[in-house]
Amino acid sequence: MLRPRIIPCLLVQNNGLVKTVGFKSPKYVGDPINAVKIFNEKEADELIVLDIDATVKGAEPNFQMVAHLAAECRMPLCYGGGVRSVEQAKRIIGLGVEKVAISAAAVADPQLLTRIADAVGRQSVVAVLDVRKRTGLFSSGYEITTRNGNVSHKLDIIDFVKELERAGAGEIVINSVDRDGVMKGYDLKLAKDIREAVGIPLTFLGGAGSLGDIGELFKTCGVVGAAAGSLFVFKGQYRAVLINYPTQAQKDEIIRSSLHVC
Amino acid sequence: MIYVVDYGLGNVQAFLTMFKRLGFAAASARSSTDLENATKIILPGVGAFDHAVELLNQSGMREQLEKRVLMDKVPLLGICVGMQLLANGSEEGQAPGLGWVPGRVRSFRSVEPSMHLPQPHMGWNDVTVDDASTIFANMVNPRFYFLHSYFFDCERPDNAIAHSSYGLDFTCAVRADNVYGVQFHPEKSHHFGTQLLKNFAEL
Numbered sequence: 001m002l003r004p005r006i007i008p009c010l011l012v013q014n015n016g017l018v019k020t021v022g023f024k025s026p027k028y029v030g031d032p033i034n035a036v037k038i039f040n041e042k043e044a045d046e047l048i049v050l051d052i053d054a055t056v057k058g059a060e061p062n063f064q065m066v067a068h069l070a071a072e073c074r075m076p077l078c079y080g081g082g083v084r085s086v087e088q089a090k091r092i093i094g095l096g097v098e099k100v101a102i103s104a105a106a107v108a109d110p111q112l113l114t115r116i117a118d119a120v121g122r123q124s125v126v127a128v129l130d131v132r133k134r135t136g137l138f139s140s141g142y143e144i145t146t147r148n149g150n151v152s153h154k155l156d157i158i159d160f161v162k163e164l165e166r167a168g169a170g171e172i173v174i175n176s177v178d179r180d181g182v183m184k185g186y187d188l189k190l191a192k193d194i195r196e197a198v199g200i201p202l203t204f205l206g207g208a209g210s211l212g213d214i215g216e217l218f219k220t221c222g223v224v225g226a227a228a229g230s231l232f233v234f235k236g237q238y239r240a241v242l243i244n245y246p247t248q249a250q251k252d253e254i255i256r257s258s259l260h261v262c
Numbered sequence: 263m264i265y266v267v268d269y270g271l272g273n274v275q276a277f278l279t280m281f282k283r284l285g286f287a288a289a290s291a292r293s294s295t296d297l298e299n300a301t302k303i304i305l306p307g308v309g310a311f312d313h314a315v316e317l318l319n320q321s322g323m324r325e326q327l328e329k330r331v332l333m334d335k336v337p338l339l340g341i342c343v344g345m346q347l348l349a350n351g352s353e354e355g356q357a358p359g360l361g362w363v364p365g366r367v368r369s370f371r372s373v374e375p376s377m378h379l380p381q382p383h384m385g386w387n388d389v390t391v392d393d394a395s396t397i398f399a400n401m402v403n404p405r406f407y408f409l410h411s412y413f414f415d416c417e418r419p420d421n422a423i424a425h426s427s428y429g430l431d432f433t434c435a436v437r438a439d440n441v442y443g444v445q446f447h448p449e450k451s452h453h454f455g456t457q458l459l460k461n462f463a464e465l
Contacts, residue, residue, distance in 0.1 A: 002379075002387045002428055003405070043452040045386055046407075071275045076407055076450045093308065096273035098409060098450065121309035121343075123382040123409050170382055201384040223385070 003255060004218045007227040008039055008245060009048040009205050012081070015065060018052070019229055021181030023130070023149040026052070029233050029241045032065070033072055039232075040074045042245040047077050048101070048173070048205075048227055050128070054082025055104050056147050061088060063095065070096035078173075080128055089116040093124055101173065103128040104146035107153055110160075110167040117168030127169040131157060131190070132177040142190065149177045157190075158197050165198045172198065173227065176206030181230050183209030188220045195221040203227050211246055211254055218258035264463060265291040265300040269321035271314055272306025272344060276449040280456065286463045294326030300336055302463060303327070306449075307343030311367065311412070312355030314343045331362065337440045339397070339462050345443030346414060348436065354412050363438040364417035370429060373415075377429045382411040389434055389446070393423040397435070397442055397461045404454040406446035408434075413445055 010032055011018050017035055018026035032049065039047055049069060054061055061082045070077055080101025083089055089100045100120070105112050106127045117125045130145045132152070144153045144160060161172055174194055176187050186207045195202060203225030208214055214226040235242035246254070266277045268290040281288035291297050305327075307314045318324055330336045340348050349359040352367035359367070370377055386405045391398040398404070413432040416422045424435035424444075434445040442462065448455035 002383065002385050002408075005385050040452075067275070070273070071279050073276075074280070074450065074452060074455075076409065076447065094270065096275045098273070098308075098447070119309075119313075123384065123411060124308060171384060199378070199380055201380045201382065223380075225385075 002223055003045075003251075004223045004259070005045040005203070005225040006214060006246060006251060006254075007046045007048055007203060007225050008044055008232040009050065009227045009229045010035055011229060012049060012051045012065070013053050015062070017233075019181060019233055020052070023177050023180050030243070033068060035233075035243055036069055036072045038243040039245060040072070043248070044075050044245050046225070047073060047075055048203075049077065049079050050101065051079075051081025052148055055084075061092060063091060066092055066097060067095045078126055080126070084112070086112075086115045086119050089125075090119050093120045099124050099126045099171065101126040101128045103130065106164065106169075107144060107146050107155070110163050113164060113168040117170070122168050122170040125169055126171045126173055127164045128173040128175055129157070129161070129164075130175045130177050133187070145177060158193060161194055161198050165200050169200060171201040171203065171225075173203045173205055173225075176204075179207035182207060183230050185209060185213045186217045186226070188216060191217060191221050191224070195224065201225065205229070211250060215254045215258040218255065222259065263299055264288040264302040264304065265297055266304040266306060267297075267321075267323060267327065268292050269323065270317045272308050272341065273449055274306060277304050277306065277459070280449050280459055281463065284456065284460050284463065291323065294323050297323060297326045297330055300330060302465070303330065303336055303338040305338055305340040305344035305347065307341065307345075307347060309343060310354060311343060311346060311352040311359075312357045314347055315355070315357035315359065318347065328360075331441060335440045337462065337465050338442065340441075340443035341449070342410060342445060342447060345436065345445055346412060348441060348443045349414055352412060362441045363414075363421050363436045363443060365421065365436070366415050366417075367412045368415045369412050370432075371411075374430050379429045383408050383428045387426050387428065387446075389424050389426050391424045393437070396423070396437065396465060397444070397458050398424060399461050401454060401457055406434075406444075406448065406451040406454055408446045410445060414443065
């Protein structure tokens with residue numbers, strides 16, 4: 001059977017690995033290549049690497065770093081950060097990355113996904129949506145944000161994920177801004193609503209604080225990707241930096257208890 | 263020397279890194295001269311079928327590839343779309359395939375229109391081995407990483423050497439004499455993938 005995926009998500013800033021809380025206060029946690037080597041040894045299901053500087057600085061993806069990561073990575077790699085053209089996406093796939101993630105540029109122009117899918121195949125096109133829960137007395141629902149949560153867009157999240165699917169996304173990653181680094185569980189309600197809205201693979205990021213949280217996501221949504229940052233780079237209540245990842249036996253147990261199979 | 267055909271598609275570097283780690287000499291092939299000394303050939307590929315055929319034709323290596331594989335019987339392993347290229351053709355496009363393994367590439371949705379499972383088929387799936395004598399030797403309950411919406415529908419059942427299941431049972435590895443193909447990505451499938459590439463290198 002197809003297994004749900006458990007995916008470490010690494011954030012890169014100035015070529016270093018960082019971890020944020022609520023998309024803010026990046027803390028340096030190490031060297032990205034070193035982290036990839038550790039996740040190779042731990043046989044992680046997949047890896048997502050997001051350069052959180054590139055779009056904000058208007059910079060091109062750091063192709064040299066991407067090439068280095070791709071060559072080192074023995075698991076499927078999804079790279080995002082600063083990708084806004086078909087040429088850039090083709091170049092990234094050409095460097096040996098399985099999936100290229102597009103965020104701000106896809107929010108601005110969903111048709112970009114169509115053009116990239118035509119060039120590299122839709123299986124390699126991932127849309128990443130940074131989503132923030134509206135708070136306040138008279139607001140409800142979610143807003144889509146870009147540029148590290150600093151710009152909000154007036155888009156209905158359910159309508160928009162359907163549009164991204166139609167446009168050519170092969171996968172959508174839903175990244176909860178307000179749950180980033182909080183480690184108190186995924187937004188299961190949102191995950192369920194989005195799972196019911198589209199028929200492409202989905203990955204959820206933001207909030208995982210334990211393997212139990214991942215199990216809850218699978219129980220709610222079935223075979224999806226569960227991505228996490230803090231959970232796989234910190235250990236213990238003082239958030240000491242320690243790259244970690246569940247063993248195959250632990251993964252089997254999560255799948256068995258949440259999906260009653262395996 | 264193992265040569266990985268570099269025609270602009272697929273993760274050439276990942277294969278080179280993997281073979282280096284395993285202790286096999288490997289290089290990328292960018293011209294037909296490179297293929298002259300190949301003792302094994304990897305044909306990678308991602309993306310759309312017609313695009314892959316077009317790039318392979320433009321690479322100038324197709325004729326030499328046919329000579330080495332069909333005449334000299336050099337073992338070749340096609341990966342993902344590189345495997346699909348071995349078929350006669352694909353529902354995804356109009357271009358004819360290499361036709362080295364009789365069959366046609368079909369989509370999950372066209373075979374099973376009522377299928378409700380997400381497309382593409384993405385992630386780790388169990389593989390049932392039907393012939394463990396070659397590239398699937400020394401594996402117990404293997405799992406591999408898949409990323410595709412189309413699969414190889416063999417004309418002759420004896421060309422199918424492994425299958426997997428995603429809403430329906432589908433062939434995920436083929437073999438016709440010295441020509442092999444796998445739908446999944448062994449270069450990204452940890453120790454099972456490593457074992458498969460080692461098996462191929464040692465054929």
